[in-house]
Amino acid sequence: MTATKQTSTLPTHRYTLVVDLDRCNGCGSCATACAVENNIPPAPERSNVRTGVVWLRVHDVATVDPSGRSTFVPIPCQQCDEPPCVDVCPQRAVEYDPRTGIVGQIPVRCLGCRYCMVACPYHTRSFNWWSPEWPEGMKASLNPDVSIRQRGVVEKCNFCVQRLQAARAKAAAAGQADIDPADYVPACVEACPSRALSFGDANDPDGEVARLAKDPESFRLLAALGTGPKVLYRSSDPVVRERLSRTGVTRG
Amino acid sequence: MKLEVSRRDLLLAGTGAAAGIALSPVPWKALDDLSIWTQRPPTPTPRPAGPLAFRFTSCTLCPAACGLKARSFGPQPVGFSGVPGHPASDGGLCPLGLTAHHLAKHPLRAVAPERVSGGKREVVDRAAASAALSAAIAAAAKDPKRSLLVVDGRPGRSLSHAFRALAAATNGRYAVPGSPSPALDVLAARFDGPLSLGVDLSKARRVVSFGMPVLTDAGTPGLLARLRAEGRRKPKNERLEVVHVGATRTKSAGFADRFVPIAPGTEAALALGLAHVLLDEKLADAAFLAARTTGLAGLEALAARLAPPLVEQKTGVPAGDVVALARDLAASRPAVVLGGDPAEPLSAEADAAIAALNLLLGAPAGPLVARRAAPAAPDGDAKLAAVTPLDAVPERSVGLLLLDGTVPEGLVPWARLEKLLADGAVVASFSAFRAGLGEKATLLVPGPAPLEEAVEIDGPADAPLATFAFAPALLAPPKELVLPEELLREAAAAAGFELPASPAGRAAAIVAAKRGQLFDPSTATTTPVSSIADAAALETAFAAGACWVDDPAPAPAGRFALLRDEEAPRLLESALGAPGPEPVRVAALPRTALSAAPSSPLLTKLTRETALFPAPSAAKA
Numbered sequence: 001m002t003a004t005k006q007t008s009t010l011p012t013h014r015y016t017l018v019v020d021l022d023r024c025n026g027c028g029s030c031a032t033a034c035a036v037e038n039n040i041p042p043a044p045e046r047s048n049v050r051t052g053v054v055w056l057r058v059h060d061v062a063t064v065d066p067s068g069r070s071t072f073v074p075i076p077c078q079q080c081d082e083p084p085c086v087d088v089c090p091q092r093a094v095e096y097d098p099r100t101g102i103v104g105q106i107p108v109r110c111l112g113c114r115y116c117m118v119a120c121p122y123h124t125r126s127f128n129w130w131s132p133e134w135p136e137g138m139k140a141s142l143n144p145d146v147s148i149r150q151r152g153v154v155e156k157c158n159f160c161v162q163r164l165q166a167a168r169a170k171a172a173a174a175g176q177a178d179i180d181p182a183d184y185v186p187a188c189v190e191a192c193p194s195r196a197l198s199f200g201d202a203n204d205p206d207g208e209v210a211r212l213a214k215d216p217e218s219f220r221l222l223a224a225l226g227t228g229p230k231v232l233y234r235s236s237d238p239v240v241r242e243r244l245s246r247t248g249v250t251r252g
Numbered sequence: 253m254k255l256e257v258s259r260r261d262l263l264l265a266g267t268g269a270a271a272g273i274a275l276s277p278v279p280w281k282a283l284d285d286l287s288i289w290t291q292r293p294p295t296p297t298p299r300p301a302g303p304l305a306f307r308f309t310s311c312t313l314c315p316a317a318c319g320l321k322a323r324s325f326g327p328q329p330v331g332f333s334g335v336p337g338h339p340a341s342d343g344g345l346c347p348l349g350l351t352a353h354h355l356a357k358h359p360l361r362a363v364a365p366e367r368v369s370g371g372k373r374e375v376v377d378r379a380a381a382s383a384a385l386s387a388a389i390a391a392a393a394k395d396p397k398r399s400l401l402v403v404d405g406r407p408g409r410s411l412s413h414a415f416r417a418l419a420a421a422t423n424g425r426y427a428v429p430g431s432p433s434p435a436l437d438v439l440a441a442r443f444d445g446p447l448s449l450g451v452d453l454s455k456a457r458r459v460v461s462f463g464m465p466v467l468t469d470a471g472t473p474g475l476l477a478r479l480r481a482e483g484r485r486k487p488k489n490e491r492l493e494v495v496h497v498g499a500t501r502t503k504s505a506g507f508a509d510r511f512v513p514i515a516p517g518t519e520a521a522l523a524l525g526l527a528h529v530l531l532d533e534k535l536a537d538a539a540f541l542a543a544r545t546t547g548l549a550g551l552e553a554l555a556a557r558l559a560p561p562l563v564e565q566k567t568g569v570p571a572g573d574v575v576a577l578a579r580d581l582a583a584s585r586p587a588v589v590l591g592g593d594p595a596e597p598l599s600a601e602a603d604a605a606i607a608a609l610n611l612l613l614g615a616p617a618g619p620l621v622a623r624r625a626a627p628a629a630p631d632g633d634a635k636l637a638a639v640t641p642l643d644a645v646p647e648r649s650v651g652l653l654l655l656d657g658t659v660p661e662g663l664v665p666w667a668r669l670e671k672l673l674a675d676g677a678v679v680a681s682f683s684a685f686r687a688g689l690g691e692k693a694t695l696l697v698p699g700p701a702p703l704e705e706a707v708e709i710d711g712p713a714d715a716p717l718a719t720f721a722f723a724p725a726l727l728a729p730p731k732e733l734v735l736p737e738e739l740l741r742e743a744a745a746a747a748g749f750e751l752p753a754s755p756a757g758r759a760a761a762i763v764a765a766k767r768g769q770l771f772d773p774s775t776a777t778t779t780p781v782s783s784i785a786d787a788a789a790l791e792t793a794f795a796a797g798a799c800w801v802d803d804p805a806p807a808p809a810g811r812f813a814l815l816r817d818e819e820a821p822r823l824l825e826s827a828l829g830a831p832g833p834e835p836v837r838v839a840a841l842p843r844t845a846l847s848a849a850p851s852s853p854l855l856t857k858l859t860r861e862t863a864l865f866p867a868p869s870a871a872k873a
Contacts, residue, residue: 023481025467025507027474031862032347035854036331039297042853043861052861060506070506111284135853137357143330144299190333193344193474194481236484 023196026072033191041132076157081228085116160186302326308797310723339801351852362698385743393422398651400424405658410754419637426637435591439607444810456619458584462591465504523605525563529578537614586618601826634752682736722794760787
């Protein structure tokens with residue numbers, strides 16, 4: 001682990017996302033809300049599942065269920081407690097924030113070596129192969145709280161950290177030491193019409209997320225790797241739980 | 253010893269040094285350090301002028317009319333979220349709604365009128381567009397073999413009133429896209445009196461869908477997925493489960509608890525086969541049948557012909573599965589059967605068979621609820637055209653096709669309209685985009701893009717409660733834009749038809765009816781309409797994004813006809829004449845959006861780069 005991680009104290013917060021696979025119907029609202037919030041640009045027509053910049057993908061995983069049922073699995077950056085991408089970055093462009101548990105990506109430091117993409121077992125990082133371009137006039141509709149990343153850098157989900165900063169600013173203005181949890185909700189969670197996504201501080205013992213994290217139906221992708229993701233999944237189907245926790249989902 | 257360095261030695265040493273350096277990290281690190289200077293650093297996103305504010309409206313891209321909370325800087329929205337507690341959407345928002353603010357700047361956006369002349373599309377000025385439309389209206393009024401046909405995607409608006417008045421004045425026709433759930437309309441038509449039905453999914457324990465994508469596109473898929481997931485953790489006999497019956501394994505079918513593949517076009521046979529088992533094993537809701545229906549003998553006689561072995565032969569569903577599904581339906585009441593995809597409706601016979609099945613299950617006493625339409629302003633004395641079904645318009649009889657900008661090609665395919673056109677017909681569209689049906693227009697008079705004008709919008713016709721919003725505009729339309737209603741009135745007047753003024757006062761009608769509640773999106777609270785002082789107060793609330801929702805309607809007294817005498821032979825012929833089992837093509841098909849607007853370029857990208865519309869082979873576990 002990096003020096004940053006080793007010298008950190010235990011996080012004050014441990015922001016965690018819980019995805020209820022029983023509720024997700026693959027509508028794509030989470031992926032769309034994420035792209036709008038984080039100013040992900042439309043790409044050239046030659047972009048594809050391997051070369052496109054997408055922070056949150058919804059995968060349709062055909063299960064072995066004899067009824068032929070699908071399971072949709074939204075996969076953002078898993079926000080690992082032991083993130084492999086932090087160790088391999090030569091530029092310190094990936095940082096683990098010990099106060100929140102959020103693994104942040106700093107595009108201004110990134111030199112585009114893509115070691116982090118190789119190291120990530122969840123395939124949740126994207127490389128900018130093209131300069132960002134929007135149709136004429138559409139740039140006015142971008143979120144001013146998020147910078148535009150340029151060609152040649154890697155990017156990924158950061159749990160909409162700009163919303164956390166806004167919540168902190170609001171709390172500071174009100175003279176409060178900590179944020180109101182209702183003020184910090186990532187865009188994907190806010191958009192989900194099925195309420196399949198829950199977000200909160202797993203260190204809050206009374207919180208919904210802490211309760212769901214202990215639920216026997218909750219699991220982590222590729223649990224055996226020991227990366228300690230802070231994105232948890234729930235399913236009432238033991239086949240889904242077993243397969244996803246063992247093999248994860250292959251991109252592309 | 254004399255040390256001599258030959259040229260060869262120098263070359264070898266140089267080559268070795270070069271290879272050694274190339275294998276070391278030095279040149280690559282140097283290249284990295286250099287290449288970083290060739291890249292532009294991240295740039296701050298421009299902040300639109302104006303203060304940050306949250307504004308509320310309703311999405312007008314499809315009839316669901318979901319609540320929108322817009323984060324705006326001055327007049328420019330930069331992001332949307334749903335409105336928790338909203339009567340139409342309860343906080344949910346689909347990908348189309350989330351990107352609605354991109355559409356005004358869509359690359360396919362048209363601002364100036366365009367005309368196709370000699371196979372080429374050219375921009376014309378407002379006067380030329382008005383003159384062309386006026387000439388086409390005059391010609392259509394004169395020649396009954398080349399008459400006017402208006403297709404209105406969202407009836408009930410001020411523009412719709414002008415359309416109907418023009419159609420009446422020129423002896424033309426006025427059509428609207430089909431119902432979102434024809435099987436429910438067929439069932440409502442079997443009632444003694446006028447009745448409109450909605451679906452309350454929270455009252456159902458079993459939902460059977462004949463081809464309707466209830467879990468992904470039709471109705472309220474987010475709510476159904478939520479209810480079903482909550483049920484999964486309940487005992488089995490209390491769970492809500494979804495069974496999808498269809499010839500194609502759509503995304504909704506794959507997500508259902510059970511998928512029953514059938515041969516294409518055999519829905520009526522399967523529905524009657526299920527009715528056969530319910531009646532034969534006395535599993536139907538006897539109390540409901542006795543108290544609320546007529547014509548049981550006729551249905552029994554018809555269903556008796558569709559024994560499970562014959563149904564297996566026609567549909568490809570094993571006889572044992574037909575019996576098991578019927579028993580499961582009976583044991584899982586309240587149950588409801590829904591039919592038809594709005595984009596791919598079922599046959600009239602299948603709709604009739606599904607209606608009968610719902611009655612056998614007693615669905616009108618459970619998940620199917622009576623609903624009322626939202627109060628409407630009176631039409632006054634104006635002569636208005638009635639709604640004509642598109643199927644009733646003779647082929648090659650239309651000289652002027654007027655397409656409202658809200659008609660989605662997914663519901664009214666161009667192929668269906670094209671065969672109605674006479675030679676050299678004018679196709680005028682008010683679409684804001686050179687896409688969908690707007691692309692087919694020979695005269696495109698672009699209207700405002702979504703969010704650029706205030707729009708009266710009624711909620712979906714199959715929701716359990718009627719909703720209405722006067723969705724305020726969030727964006728200013730381009731200055732050169734011509735409003736469709738203005739241009740239509742001008743062109744009609746030039747052709748000699750003065751259109752009556754559209755009725756104003758939908759708010760007054762709602763206040764006068766003293767029905768329903770007004771939802772305030774900024775506080776997520778509701779106020780009874782009866783406590784609102786006057787129409788002006790209601791209009792002010794609508795301008796701030798409020799939404800009206802009706803009170804539950806009392807269940808009407810009366811009986812449903814299980815089967816009409818004249819229907820039996822047609823139904824039997826349809827069921828018995830159905831094609832035999834064919835290999836069912838199992839494929840996930842991308843669905844056409846039910847919106848008339850094209851997708852945002854961002855959504856196009858996400859569709860291309862993710863598994864939003866996946867092929868089965870694209871995902872691996």
